[in-house]
Amino acid sequence: MVKPWNVSNKESSQLLLWRLPDENFRIMQAGELTPLINGYQYILVHHSILAPFSALSSDQVTIRPRTIINHVTGQIWNEYS
Structure with missing residues (x-):
């Protein structure tokens, strides 16, 4: 059974990223790199807090x-x- 989950980020940043064709990201507007960086259709998670996300089902989360x-x-x- 798939359990619901929610991610929130209380640390706001003006960082603006552009997704590149190779799925990496280019900084378009400078800002602070926070442990969670969210944008349109992505959430980037710093490896220091990745463990809880790794425990989620692979059909819910893709970790690369x-x-x-x-x-x-x-x-x-x-x-x-």
Whole structure:
């Protein structure tokens, strides 16, 4: 039986990401990288808090490593799924 669940994020950020064709993300507008980053049809979760999401059914949640890239500064973050 699939159990309902809810995710909320109390830490708001002005960070704006663009999903790239390879499913990674490019920073379009600078903002703070918070443990949960949500946007249109995605939620990125920092690996430090990923365990509860990993326990959810695979038909409810897809967990894949993702990279966030800042092309202006050259910074890359690989700590999100």
